[in-house]
Amino acid sequence: MAWTRRIFALLGALSLATPLQAQPADRTLNMAVGAPVTSLDPHFHQLSPNNAVAAMIFDRLINTDGQARMQPGLAESWTAIAPDVWEFKLRRGVRFHNGNEFTAEDVVFTFQRVPNVPNSPSSFAAFVRPIRNVEVVDSHTLRITTNGPYPLLPQDMTNLYILDRETHQGVTTEDFNAGRAAIGTGPYRMVSHRMGDRIEFERNEQYFGERPAFARVNYRMITNDSARTAALLAGDVEFIDQVPTADLTRLRGDQRIAMSEVTGLRLIYLSFDHHRDEASPFVTDAEGRPIPRNPLRDIRVRRALSMAIDRQAIVDRVMEGAGTPTAQFFPPGIFSFINDFPAQRPDPEGARRLLAEAGFPNGFRITLHGPNDRYPNDGRVIQAIGQMWTRIGVRTAVEAQPWTTFVARAGRGEFSAFLIGWGSNPEGSHPLRNLIATPDRERGWGASNRGRYSNRAIDAQLEQALREIDDARREQLLIAAQRAAFEDVAIVPLYIQTNIWAMRRNLQHASRADELTRAQDIRPAAAR
Amino acid sequence: MTVYLLRRISQSFLVLVAMSMIVFIGVYAVGDPVEILISPDADQMERERAIQALGLDLPLWEQYGVFVWRALHGDLGRSFVYNEPALQLILQKMPATLELAFGSMFISVLIGLPLGMYAGLRPESPGSKMIMAGSILGFSLPTFWVGLMLIMVFAVQLGWLPSTGRGETAYFLGLQWSFLTANGLSHLIMPAINLALFKISLVIRLTRSGVRETMLMDYVKFARAKGLSPARVTFVHVFKNILIPVVTVVGLELGSTIAFSVVTESVFAWPGMGKLIIDSINVLDRPVIVAYLMIIVLMFITINLIVDLLYSALDPRVRLEGKA
Numbered sequence: 001m002a003w004t005r006r007i008f009a010l011l012g013a014l015s016l017a018t019p020l021q022a023q024p025a026d027r028t029l030n031m032a033v034g035a036p037v038t039s040l041d042p043h044f045h046q047l048s049p050n051n052a053v054a055a056m057i058f059d060r061l062i063n064t065d066g067q068a069r070m071q072p073g074l075a076e077s078w079t080a081i082a083p084d085v086w087e088f089k090l091r092r093g094v095r096f097h098n099g100n101e102f103t104a105e106d107v108v109f110t111f112q113r114v115p116n117v118p119n120s121p122s123s124f125a126a127f128v129r130p131i132r133n134v135e136v137v138d139s140h141t142l143r144i145t146t147n148g149p150y151p152l153l154p155q156d157m158t159n160l161y162i163l164d165r166e167t168h169q170g171v172t173t174e175d176f177n178a179g180r181a182a183i184g185t186g187p188y189r190m191v192s193h194r195m196g197d198r199i200e201f202e203r204n205e206q207y208f209g210e211r212p213a214f215a216r217v218n219y220r221m222i223t224n225d226s227a228r229t230a231a232l233l234a235g236d237v238e239f240i241d242q243v244p245t246a247d248l249t250r251l252r253g254d255q256r257i258a259m260s261e262v263t264g265l266r267l268i269y270l271s272f273d274h275h276r277d278e279a280s281p282f283v284t285d286a287e288g289r290p291i292p293r294n295p296l297r298d299i300r301v302r303r304a305l306s307m308a309i310d311r312q313a314i315v316d317r318v319m320e321g322a323g324t325p326t327a328q329f330f331p332p333g334i335f336s337f338i339n340d341f342p343a344q345r346p347d348p349e350g351a352r353r354l355l356a357e358a359g360f361p362n363g364f365r366i367t368l369h370g371p372n373d374r375y376p377n378d379g380r381v382i383q384a385i386g387q388m389w390t391r392i393g394v395r396t397a398v399e400a401q402p403w404t405t406f407v408a409r410a411g412r413g414e415f416s417a418f419l420i421g422w423g424s425n426p427e428g429s430h431p432l433r434n435l436i437a438t439p440d441r442e443r444g445w446g447a448s449n450r451g452r453y454s455n456r457a458i459d460a461q462l463e464q465a466l467r468e469i470d471d472a473r474r475e476q477l478l479i480a481a482q483r484a485a486f487e488d489v490a491i492v493p494l495y496i497q498t499n500i501w502a503m504r505r506n507l508q509h510a511s512r513a514d515e516l517t518r519a520q521d522i523r524p525a526a527a528r
Numbered sequence: 529m530t531v532y533l534l535r536r537i538s539q540s541f542l543v544l545v546a547m548s549m550i551v552f553i554g555v556y557a558v559g560d561p562v563e564i565l566i567s568p569d570a571d572q573m574e575r576e577r578a579i580q581a582l583g584l585d586l587p588l589w590e591q592y593g594v595f596v597w598r599a600l601h602g603d604l605g606r607s608f609v610y611n612e613p614a615l616q617l618i619l620q621k622m623p624a625t626l627e628l629a630f631g632s633m634f635i636s637v638l639i640g641l642p643l644g645m646y647a648g649l650r651p652e653s654p655g656s657k658m659i660m661a662g663s664i665l666g667f668s669l670p671t672f673w674v675g676l677m678l679i680m681v682f683a684v685q686l687g688w689l690p691s692t693g694r695g696e697t698a699y700f701l702g703l704q705w706s707f708l709t710a711n712g713l714s715h716l717i718m719p720a721i722n723l724a725l726f727k728i729s730l731v732i733r734l735t736r737s738g739v740r741e742t743m744l745m746d747y748v749k750f751a752r753a754k755g756l757s758p759a760r761v762t763f764v765h766v767f768k769n770i771l772i773p774v775v776t777v778v779g780l781e782l783g784s785t786i787a788f789s790v791v792t793e794s795v796f797a798w799p800g801m802g803k804l805i806i807d808s809i810n811v812l813d814r815p816v817i818v819a820y821l822m823i824i825v826l827m828f829i830t831i832n833l834i835v836d837l838l839y840s841a842l843d844p845r846v847r848l849e850g851k852a
Contacts, residue, residue, distance in 0.1 A: 036807055038609045038610055039609075039610060039611065041611075044611060045565070045609070046566075046567035046570075047567070118581070118611075119581050119582070119606060119608075119611050120578070120581060120611075121561070121562070121565035121566060121578055121581070121582060121608050121609065122565055122566040122567045122570055122574070122578060123574060123577065123578070125574060125577070126569075126570065126571055126573075126574055173611040173612075174611065174612055177610070177612065194799065195610060195612075195617070195620070196621075196799060196803065196804065196807060197693075197694070197799035198693075220693060220797070221797070222692055222693070222797040223794065223797070223803075223807065224794050224795055224797060226676055226795070227676075227679065227691070227692050227794075227795055227796065227797050228692075228797075230676070230679045230680065230683060230684055230691045230692070231683075231691045231692045231693075231797075233684045233691075234679070234683040234684045234687065234690070234691040235687070236683070236690050236691045236692060236693070373810075403564070403810075404558060404559035404564055404809075404810070404811075404812050405558065405559050407559070407560075407563045407564060408559045408560040408563050411560070411563050422568065423568070425569070430569065434568070434569050439572075441571075441572040441573070444571025444572060444573060444574075445571070447569070447570060447571045447572050447575065448568050448569070
């Protein structure tokens with residue numbers, strides 16, 4: 001709701017006059033998130049808001065830290081004892097909220113439940129599919145055999161929340177939502193749940209990990225951006241996520257408010273029609289006549305379109321600084337980041353030359369599609385890109401649509417060029433397999449490769465990487481495959497979004513690249 | 529009367545059937561729920577499984593058939609997102625919306641009727657002119673803007689009222705209501721006023737024109753000539769007669785307030801049906817959208833029926849026609 005945001009931005013100056021409000025020193029944390037949590041069943045719907053709440057109630061074998069690195073969770077260690085066998089040593093003395101002890105049998109039970117949750121609109125089944133056999137060595141040791149060498153098993157385990165064999169036998173998603181079954185080993189236990197409105201938690205005093213700072217948490221969902229900011233300013237909540245970029249300048253200047261920011265794992269990029277040799281549906285020549293061949297198949301054209309874009313300007317002016325220009329999937333510090341591969345600098349002259357070389361000295365016309373309600377400022381970003389393309393002679397019409405219609409059409413390959421985002425797991429094979437690899441149902445590759453890019457050499461490199469257990473060697477293979485994809489302009493990376501939280505100044509937050517908003521990451525601030 | 533009722537009910541049933549078809553086909557035409565709901569990194573097998581799990585692999589007429597068959601058994605389908613019966617989800621949210629709608633109705637009648645009476649009885653006084661000018665504001669200011677202004681002023685600047693959400697609730701008739709607790713009431717005030725603004729203006733204008741029209745009627749002149757006190761003329765003879773249009777419009781407005789308080793509910797994060805429906809539309813949760821619209825159609829039909837019955841209670845002429 002862009003208009004509401006603008007009004008709030010206008011009102012910004014006014015609210016600075018408000019006196020500082022004293023915070024009561026009780027131990028309940030009031031926080032608000034921007035996306036509704038739709039289920040407390042940790043295996044029902046693979047969705048970030050649900051995963052955030054699951055990470056408060058439950059634990060995974062392998063947890064992740066703020067930089068998405070693996071940390072011991074319910075498993076204390078894991079090693080590949082053969083290329084296709086992983087041994088997990090489980091933590092002893094962990095109890096579920098109802099007192100039941102956590103054992104290896106619970107993991108086996110969880111693996112069995114995951115693919116069998118009825119009516120799931122997006123299940124976690126893919127994470128257990130590579131598993132061929134699970135052997136319980138003793139009550140706290142597991143050996144997992146995979147179908148062939150599978151280096152990603154630990155990564156997959158960071159997505160699965162572990163349930164209790166005794167408690168969760170035969171429970172339904174409704175049992176979780178009603179609270180009867182929302183029983184895990186995590187740092188918080190659920191007290192009450194009002195669907196789409198709020199969830200109340202209290203601290204799990206027996207938690208094996210770091211003790212959460214707040215005894216009680218009131219976890220509210222306020223989906224309207226302006227209302228969420230207002231609730232923070234009014235002091236009704238002390239912490240919010242998904243801070244709208246229009247409010248950033250003003251919140252940064254507010255003495256009562258502190259911010260927490262981190263470069264995330266969500267890449268915003270452009271995708272092209274690689275599929276059609278003949279005419280592409282939204283491309284015509286400079287006079288508006290159809291072009292018999294698809295110019296986007298020519299790497300010089302793709303390169304020119306990428307060179308035309310001033311990413312820094314988009315980040316600074318449209319995104320209010322809430323992004324980092326990039327030429328690849330990941331920010332520095334993530335496994336398989338390419339060190340010597342900086343973001344493309346804008347070069348309209350060079351772009352024009354490349355277009356002329358490719359046989360389009362007068363450019364051509366194209367329609368750039370994108371969503372207008374999915375990513376921060378998405379509609380305005382494609383407008384900016386349209387202007388930049390027009391400047392090099394590619395006359396661009398821009399069409400922004402609601403996500404619900406956009407994504408279905410993009411999936412059917414109806415567009416010639418479009419903007420979309422991708423939230424990665426911190427491992428190069430994840431975006432490569434989904435966005436770059438040739439679509440292949442049997443292997444489950446390229447399911448989100450909406451431009452139908454296909455490059456057999458990259459497929460082969462990926463195939464090899466997915467069988468390489470040695471991390472260092474796998475990283476080199478993944479870097480080579482990514483480099484090949486970006487040099488061939490399979491997609492045009494634009495920027496990586498910054499995740500932003502805002503809070504009252506008496507709090508501090510450990511930011512997370514994975515966008516999850518969890519109460520255990522919030523503590524009272526050290527004196528400022 | 530019975531014949532009349534039966535005729536109305538059979539008409540209503542036809543409307544319901546027609547609506548269900550329109551809604552179903554309309555919702556079917558928009559987007560692909562699986563694309564929206566599924567995790568982006570789901571592979572092709574997982575996508576096929578989800579399509580099947582949600583029953584989207586069937587052709588449209590078969591999906592409709594399944595829907596009608598279940599609806600006849602009182603089951604309006606299961607939410608894709610929440611995996612709970614759509615009807616139950618909506619009914620859970622209903623008390624929040626109902627108290628908001630009735631709260632705003634109460635405010636609009638409480639403020640609108642006296643102001644409208646005053647403006648009608650003394651049309652030339654400066655007070656009346658101010659009231660009428662104010663009512664134009666009530667009509668023309670957009671709800672979301674007024675809502676945000678209310679929040680900025682009363683919650684952020686003055687800190688008198690909570691900015692958003694529904695407060696503490698208490699049980700009454702087995703349901704949770706927030707107007708029974710002080711905290712709940714403080715949460716209710718702003719959204720209720722926001723929702724009432726338009727209706728206050730409406731009631732003022734209806735009442736005023738009603739009063740002005742009625743004052744010229746023969747029976748009012750006769751009542752005056754009889755020597756009745758001005759108060760009795762105003763509050764018995766005039767008041768009763770202007771109520772008819774007011775009741776009609778307020779009744780219909782109540783329906784649309786319950787059904788479409790979407791903007792207010794989303795600005796104030798009020799966990800009612802309006803917020804549920806907008807969230808459901810955003811993720812193409814088809815069963816909830818369809819069930820919601822069916823309930824709304826049913827509600828409008830019922831309200832219209834009740835208004836018609838109230839009419840005959842208030843206006844003897846309608847009763848006479850009914851018998852003839």
